[in-house]
Structures are given as structure tokens and as C-alpha cells.
Amino acid sequence: MYIERLYAERFRNIERLELLPHPRVNILEGDNGQGKTNVLEAIVVLASLRSFRTGRLSECIEFDADQSSIASHVQRGGASTHLGVQLGRRRHRVFVDGKAASTTSSYAGRLVAVLFGPGDLALPHADPALRRRWLDRVIFNHHPIHLADLRRYERGLASRNALLKQHRRGSHIDVTLIDVYDRLVAEHGAVVSERRATFVADFDRSLAAVFGEVASPGLVSGLRYVPRGALKDAVDVEARRAVLASELAERRSTDLRLGYTTRGPHLDDVVFELNGRPARVHASQGQCRALVLAAKIAEITSLERSLGESPVLLLDDVSSELDAERNRALMAHLEALGGQVFLTTTAARHIRVASPRRVFLVRGGEVHRADEIDVEEKDDGLAPSAVEAPGAEASGPVTETGEAGVADLTAASAEMAPGAESSKPMDG
Numbered sequence: 448m449y450i451e452r453l454y455a456e457r458f459r460n461i462e463r464l465e466l467l468p469h470p471r472v473n474i475l476e477g478d479n480g481q482g483k484t485n486v487l488e489a490i491v492v493l494a495s496l497r498s499f500r501t502g503r504l505s506e507c508i509e510f511d512a513d514q515s516s517i518a519s520h521v522q523r524g525g526a527s528t529h530l531g532v533q534l535g536r537r538r539h540r541v542f543v544d545g546k547a548a549s550t551t552s553s554y555a556g557r558l559v560a561v562l563f564g565p566g567d568l569a570l571p572h573a574d575p576a577l578r579r580r581w582l583d584r585v586i587f588n589h590h591p592i593h594l595a596d597l598r599r600y601e602r603g604l605a606s607r608n609a610l611l612k613q614h615r616r617g618s619h620i621d622v623t624l625i626d627v628y629d630r631l632v633a634e635h636g637a638v639v640s641e642r643r644a645t646f647v648a649d650f651d652r653s654l655a656a657v658f659g660e661v662a663s664p665g666l667v668s669g670l671r672y673v674p675r676g677a678l679k680d681a682v683d684v685e686a687r688r689a690v691l692a693s694e695l696a697e698r699r700s701t702d703l704r705l706g707y708t709t710r711g712p713h714l715d716d717v718v719f720e721l722n723g724r725p726a727r728v729h730a731s732q733g734q735c736r737a738l739v740l741a742a743k744i745a746e747i748t749s750l751e752r753s754l755g756e757s758p759v760l761l762l763d764d765v766s767s768e769l770d771a772e773r774n775r776a777l778m779a780h781l782e783a784l785g786g787q788v789f790l791t792t793t794a795a796r797h798i799r800v801a802s803p804r805r806v807f808l809v810r811g812g813e814v815h816r817a818d819e820i821d822v823e824e825k826d827d828g829l830a831p832s833a834v835e836a837p838g839a840e841a842s843g844p845v846t847e848t849g850e851a852g853v854a855d856l857t858a859a860s861a862e863m864a865p866g867a868e869s870s871k872p873m874d875g
């Protein structure tokens with residue numbers, strides 16, 4: 448799949464953008480603070496209705512504006528789909544081919560984008576909450592249903608916590624209600640936990656294969672799912688449900704005293720390991736970077752396998768963060784993948800890729816085409832017509848509007864941002 452055209456209006460510092468990307472490599476070049484990451488963010492929001500920078504999509508609206516529009520034509524299997532997102536201060540709307548999408552799941556999965564940014568390089572050391580978000584995002588790309596399951600869990604958990612908090616403040620609570628929420632939390636928590644566990648076990652193998660290629664000899668990677676409490680011994684979804692149900696019951700008096708829930712997948716961690724030890728404690732910075740790079744490449748290759756095509760890959764200023772050898776490994780994988788890539792940099796001349804590419808200059812939120820380099824010797828299967836998308840001028844409205852049946856995505860966008868707006872971190 449690839450983005451044929453990208454539009455944005457009043458999205459952060461981008462007043463107005465109409466971009467005709469290359470189906471292969473696109474380099475966004477510009478000084479610091481000019482809007483390069485904003486372009487990538489717009490693509491991420493279009494793909495997943497969430498941002499890697501904020502849990503509140505309204506923050507993406509230009510400071511002085513009331514709303515922002517982003518849209519794209521996505522080419523996939525010979526058909527083009529128009530995706531539109533309208534961000535408002537209070538609610539957001541999404542459109543597919545001009546029609547309002549009534550649910551996020553009817554929208555999700557049409558554009559799959561994987562972002563690799565400087566923040567990812569800290570993943571092994573980051574807060575468990577960030578690793579959970581990373582894991583859920585990866586799982587979501589493979590199984591879009593995961594977010595709905597997660598949302599159900601989070602809703603049950605939030606209701607249970609609200610009740611516990613009420614009790615802690617001395618208000619009377621209906622204890623039978625806790626029973627109801629316990630059942631919900633156990634049921635949906637089991638599904639979330641089982642999917643995370645299965646996915647991590649599978650992903651661990653893909654990661655190890657890639658890590659063998661990008662890391663120094665003698666180093667072995669690992670990725671381990673680490674839930675809190677007895678969940679770690681459960682083997683299937685039914686066992687997880689039973690374990691969670693009994694732990695919630697056992698710990699109810701503790702939870703009532705503390706005012707929050709002390710067991711469940713909201714406390715899960717996923718641990719990166721190097722030679723069997725947690726990378727957080729034992730790996731050097733360079734080794735951690737190699738781990739993350741391998742995880743990203745494994746994410747893309749496994750996605751490509753399950754989608755049957757390459758996702759759109761977004762690389763935010765990664766080259767400057769990796770050493771020369773890791774950069775070469777990354778670029779070699781990019782060449783082999785053959786999908787569409789957007790890459791930001793402060794100096795395009797430092798990006799060494801052999802693929803056909805287009806360079807765009809980003810200045811003060813404006814994006815202009817700089818040049819195009821087509822590599823003729825290399826047959827990457829791109830017809831010339833695909834390189835220059837026809838009819839670019841007749842691009843249509845940036846975002847479709849339509850009042851009938853317009854989706855209110857205020858809740859839905861929170862659904863797409865697991866844990867992003869939770870008021871209180873539960874780790875530790």
C-alpha cells in the first residue's frame with residue numbers, strides 16, 4: 448500500500464499541505480522545528496486515529512484554529528481509498544470515500560503505517576506504560592480488534608476504580624456493583640492478556656532472527672511478556688479469566704483501601720532482554736538501540752507477512768541516532784522491503800538509499816518538492832504512471848463533510864489511544 452496524495456490543513460504548524468509522495472522513498476528535509484515530524488504525525492493520525500505525541504488529538508489543531516483536516520488517497524491492491532479525518536476542539540470525525548464512518552473499526556486498518564522515531568530508541572528503558580502502548584500498537588496493526596478489546600477492559604477497569612475511589616473517600620458504595628465490574632475486568636482482561644502473551648511469544652522469534660543480523664555476534668535478544676501476579680502462570684484465555692477473577696476477589700480489601708485495582712493487564716510489562724537478562728539493566732546504549740532497531744524491522748516484516756504487502760514506514764530522524772553500521776542495516780532492510788517510506792532528516796545528503804526517491808523541503812510548515820531521483824537500473828516493479836500520480840490537480844476537497852450520520856469520535860479517539868489519557872499511572 449502507499450499514499451498517493453496527502454492533504455493537511457491547520458494541522459500543527461502546517462497551514463496547508465498537498466503532497467504527492469513517491470511510492471517508494473520520500474525524504475522530508477528541513478531544519479529543526481520546521482514541521483517534518485508534523486507531516487509524519489498527520490500520516491499516523493490518518494492511519495490509526497491516534498498520535499504518538501499526545502493522547503489528545505485536539506492538540507494537533509493549529510494553535511489559533513478550531514479545527515484541522517487531514518486526508519489521503521491510499522492505493523492498495525489497485526484500488527484507491529480516500530481517508531479523511533476532521534479534528535475539532537471537542538470532537539473528531541472520520542470519513543471513508545466521502546462517507547462518515549460510524550465506528551472506528553469500520554475505518555481502521557485501511558492505511559497501515561509504522562513509525563520509528565527517536566523516542567522508540569529508549570523503549571527498553573522506558574516506563575512500562577510506554578512499552579504497553581508500543582506493544583498494543585504493534586498488536587493493533589496485526590489485529591485491529593485488539594483496540595476494541597482493550598477499550599472494553601479499560602472501561603470496566605475505570606468503573607471499578609471509580610467505585611474503589613468513592614469508597615476510599617468514605618462514600619457508601621454498592622458492593623454488588625464491584626462483583627459486576629470484577630467479572631467485566633476478568634473477562635476482558637483475560638482476552639487482552641492472552642493476546643499480548645501469544646503475540647509476544649511469536650514476536651520474540653521474529654525479533655531474534657532480525658537481531659542476529661543487526662547485532663554483534665554472540666548476542667541473543669529476547670522479548671518477554673511479564674504480567675503482574677499469578678497471570679504469568681496462566682496458559683490460555685480461560686485460565687487467565689479464572690486467575691484474574693480470583694485475584695480480584697482476594698485483593699478486594701487491599702484495592703478498596705488503596706482506591707485502585709492492583710491486578711490486571713493494565714500493569715503488564717514487556718521486557719527486552721539481552722542474553723537472557725533485562726536489557727534495561729544490563730545492555731549498553733548501543734545494544735539497546737540495536738534491539739529496538741531489530742524490533743522495528745521485525746515489526747515491519749511480520750506486518751508485511753500478515754498484510755500481504757508492505758505497510759507505510761515512517762522514519763523520524765533515526766539516522767542521526769544510529770551508528771553507521773546500524774544505519775546500513777536499516778537501509779538494507781528498507782531496500783529489501785520495497786514499500787513506501789517517509790524519512791525526515793536535517794540533511795538529505797546523509798541518507799544513502801539506492802531506491803527511487805523524492806526530496807521535499809520543509810520550511811515553516813510549508814512543504815515543497817526539491818527533486819526526484821529515479822533509479823533506472825533497479826526494477827522495483829513500479830510503473831511510471833505510479834510514480835507520477837495522474838490528476839493531481841483535481842484532488843478534490845481536503846476533507847469530506849456531511850452532517851448525516853456523522854460519527855462522534857470523541858470517545859473513539861480515546862479508544863485508539865490506549866492508556867494515553869489515563870489519569871494516574873498504576874505502575875510501581
Ligand SMILES: Nc1ncnc2c1ncn2[C@@H]1O[C@H](COP(=O)(O)OP(=O)(O)OP(=O)(O)O)[C@@H](O)[C@H]1O
Pocket residue numbers: 458459460461477478479480481482483484485486506507508509510511764791793809
Ligand atoms: N498545535 C500547534 N499549532 C501550531 N504550531 C504547532 C503546534 N504544535 C506544534 N507546533 C509547531 O510545530 C513546530 C515543530 O514541528 P516539528 O516537530 O514537525 O519540527 P521538526 O521539523 O520535526 O523539527 P526537529 O528537526 O527539531 O525534529 C514548532 O515550531 C511548533 O511550535
Ligand SMILES: [Mg+2]
Pocket residue numbers: 483484485763764791
Ligand atoms: Mg522532528
